[in-house]
Amino acid sequence: MAYVDYKTVLQIDNSVTSALEGINRMTRALMDSLGPEWRLKLPSIPLVPVSAQKRWNSLPSENHKEMAKSKSKATTATKNRVPSAGDVEKARVLKEEGNELVKKGNHKKAIEKYSESLLCSNLESATYSNRALCYLVLKQYTEAVKDCTEALKLDGKNVKAFYRRAQAHKALKDYKSSFADISNLLQIEPRNGPAQKLRQEVKQNLH
Incomplete structure (x- = not known):
């Protein structure tokens, strides 16, 4: 074959x-x-x-x-490549399958589904940020940063992408970049509790 x-x-x-x-x-x-x-x-x-x-x-x-x-x-x-309507629909279905796998805790398999979805259509910001979550869980922080960056290129106000990239930067000890992402997130959602907590944690590591 x-x-x-x-x-x-x-x-x-x-x-x-x-x-x-x-x-x-x-x-x-x-x-x-x-x-x-x-x-x-x-x-x-x-x-x-x-x-x-x-x-x-x-x-x-x-x-x-x-x-x-x-x-x-x-x-x-x-x-x-501009995806066809059929490709966009396949991408949506595969993303949903990935979401279900995340709910079951199968993050490695979810990454495969999100990757297949992005092969069909790479225009969905949420697919990148969802795959980034899986990379975070698996401690693949560099990959998480890359996916969040792609997500933000498609949607500059993707709060989850800012938050997850901030988490990944923190894990990589890049506290300056982490703080910058949290600051951008809080400009969009000033009352975001998890982001406020993460900002305090990161701030303690800034010199």
């Missing part, structure tokens, strides 16, 4: 543009044809020997630079 082939290629080099684009296309197609549990219906993905990965990594640095440029262009193209 093409999806398995693409995943195998990405084990060797995760910057191959055609494989990245193929994965995105196949994910949407498989969700259409097999439904939300499409991953369970696929054959297992063969493991690529570490030696093969090392051989690829030993290629001249110029080749890696070119691959990095291609990867960057592919990422930009994906972000700039």
Whole structure:
């Protein structure tokens, strides 16, 4: 199956543009044809020997630079893609499935659902801030910061994104950035109790 082939290629080099684009296309197609549990219906993905990965990594640095440029262009193209109405609906359904998994405490699986949702449509601020919550719970603070930043690009008044990024910055001991996020949040919601409490905690660590 093409999806398995693409995943195998990405084990060797995760910057191959055609494989990245193929994965995105196949994910949407498989969700259409097999439904939300499409991953369970696929054959297992063969493991690529570490030696093969090392051989690829030993290629001249110029080749890696070119691959990095291609990867960057592919990422930009994906972000700039305008989703269809069908994609937006699929994204909504997947986000809701992610929300249900969060309620059950299954944050790792929820991240997968939110990621699939963002492949369909990356225009929903709440999907990024919801995935950021999962990253916070799993103590992946840098990823949480990135998702909150994306959420705020889409909605500059996303209070949850400000709060979660402030929490992540605090965990990373970046108290100045954390305090700035809380201050921005309190300009939007001056009476936000959790934010006021977090501000006091962060303020104690500012020098």
